[in-house]
Amino acid sequence: MFLIKLSIAFIIFGDILLILGIVVKRMRREYSYRQYLNKVAKYKKMLKDTLNSKGKGILLLDKTEVIADRGPIKKALLECIEETSSERREKRILRLFREIGLAEFYFAGALSSNHITRARAIDTLGDFKIEETVDVIVKALRERSDIVAASSARALGNIGGDVAIKVLVGLLNDPHLAKQSMIISLIENVGNDAVPYLNKILINGSNSIKIQVVKLLGDIGDERAIPLLLYLLDSDNIDLRSKATESLGKLKAMSCLAHIQNLASDDAWPVRAMAAKALGYFGHPSSIKFLKELIRDEEWGVRKNSGRSLSELGIEGEYALIEMLKSVDKFAREMSAAELESNGAITKFSLLAFSDDRKEAENAQTILFDFDNVISKTSMATRFDSIGQKDRNKEKETTGPLFQKVG
């Protein structure tokens, strides 16, 4: 009995404590947020005064005060950087970050034994583009802690500049896949400045790195990569050749169009598939005859890319696909039908079939008839890539109740 009474008292006490906890937490949050905003405004004003040379402003603060209020000061500095459009002024703000001693503080933080402190400090150093910290950041990048490594890579990406880019490109050799993909996306963000370094890797690097670099160069889209990519089209390595083809397509290097068109007859199907894709990127009508050949290819991937590229070639490509609906090759017919369906052409013709213009309606109806003809004989699910990739013989076997055709 006593125990139960004690429990009731304890529960009531617990309830009161929890409610007080909620109230106190809320009040503290609101109070500290208001304080924080006031401080940000105060420091921003001081910063602006300093920048406008109306006195020493923020430089008058002593070091302890700066470190105690590092949060609002950091926010004020970053807001000022965001608000300014002048590069000179931005550089001055960054210099102020060092002059008031915050750079030093975060630099020490980057060497802390606590990994979360390290990560946060490195993030801040990255925000303020402190180039001298690149060495520390690179060291941190090799740490086992993913949090620190991620912050370091982000910081390097923010800092940019020759040293940081060089380090980032060098890190492509990292065997840790997750880090590698992060580094690739950071280099992509750096953009054109990274191209000379990436080009160097194309000359000296191993094939596996070269493949990644080729892809990166295609994504960055800098014309300085074209000569080396063109050179790689003659490589013995199929993956390298196919990636170079794709990247040249992304770069829309018209000087290479003829080379890419020639690759439509390459022995390796991945290269043919990428050539089909690249021809779509170029969007040049002269590619239609090559794509019409490629859509008959024995490999599904090549046919799929050709279909998509023909779609991307606009009205001429669409006519080519319509023409292919009557092809003698079953798989070319099916791929054309699938592409016409997924690019919305069939929907368009379904609407045009009821057009007031008789000629237009008849034309649409003929196309729809051809399309239905192909679809009704289609034994495979054209909607899904995975099913479409199956071996041809298997496709023939999987007719019947396994698939449910609707509509």
Next chain:
Amino acid sequence: MNFESYFKMVEIVIIAYFFLVNLSYVILFIIGLNSIIKYFRRKPFSGAEIISRSKSTLPISILVPACNEEQTIIDNVKALLKLNYPKFEIIVINDGSTDGTFNLLRDEFNLIRSNAVFQQTLKTEPVHSTYSSMDVSNLFVINKKSCGNKADALNAGLNFSKFQLYCAIDADTIIENNALVRMVKPLLDSTEVVAVGGIVRVANGSEITEGEIKKVRTPRSLIANFQIIEYLRAFLTGRSGWSAMNSLLIISGAFGLFRKAAVMEVGGYRVDTIGEDAELVVRMHRIFREKKRKYQIKFVADPICWTEAPENLKMLFRQRERWHKGLFETIRMNRKMIFNPKYGRIGMLALPYFLIFELLGPIFEIGGFLLFLVAFLTGFYTAPLLLLFIVASILFGTLLSIGALFIEEYDFNRYEKWTDVGKLIFFAFVENFGFRQLLAFIRLRALLFIKISSWELIPRKGFAKQKIVPDAK
């Protein structure tokens, strides 16, 4: 043995029950609190930004089974289309709706009939037609014959979906913009994770525009307010606690992310149960443990899905009866796991807990009150001990409810206004004096009149009608 001795024995059983149930709540609360604190400490470094931008993030098929959901379906799909996730497809499965669900979708998103052909890996009722949108490339609608079961609709959606991961949601829910990015993290971190559940919270009363929660507020309805507390308690303490022990048995049907291959491996959703969500999770536990496969089923407290809770007693009765029947069926279908050491913590801990404290709990709860009442009225027995114990149990409920609110305030802080927090504290007390007993009664009624039923068509008010005009007061 005389009558008084029997009475004493029953009293001891009920006291032991209340003691054990409260003890388990305390343990779950502590474990859950610990895992939530850890989660929020690590959250800034979860790499959510990288996940949301990366091309290599696994794409997700979002399955939205809908049966007569004309009030909420458009808002829901609009919210889904705005999700911050690199690649996803939305598949609305119109399960024989007789209202304007399909027509609304067709007009709003410019749907056109497509001759899609897909593999019917899981057996379902026939699909009449499939539609794709001319406006948005990642929206598909399947019209199927209804067999009156949400599980069948989900299976049809699974057959149609093309990505490795799928997210099953209810058509009357709204998912927060970054929810998928946060939820997919455990699945990207480890291939052992086969399913992840998110937190479901009550949206009634909140300000919602174009399928997005703008301001979280409390509703006027008493019942909806009680449910806010109830949901917070269930998700923040219960599920996070079970998840920390890798013994999570329920991933809400309103919001769950699964590895499609794992679900296919266990045979998809069972159509002969109304608690298909819990049944699937328990079956996954059973089959994977039988196969001695390493797997994990996780709960993430942060990705939030907002749902519309019933605001009147009739609807609440129907919903809770359905849930309890679902729990009964899940336990019945997987009964061989109970107290079977072969199934580890699931068989020895989680399932017995759900059997004794969740499924059979109402018998003890209502039984305890009745015993006290009868004994008191007949003057046969004054039972001060039992009375005090019941009072302590009820008060303990307030402690858990306030505890859940405390976690909400510390980690989520979604209610901006002081008045809303005050209101919730008030309801956290009041719900223990009547509402919880009412729920126990509903569950007891469901347990006594078990009958397999189908989709519960709960009339919705619709999110659009819940908009609160700021400064209305």
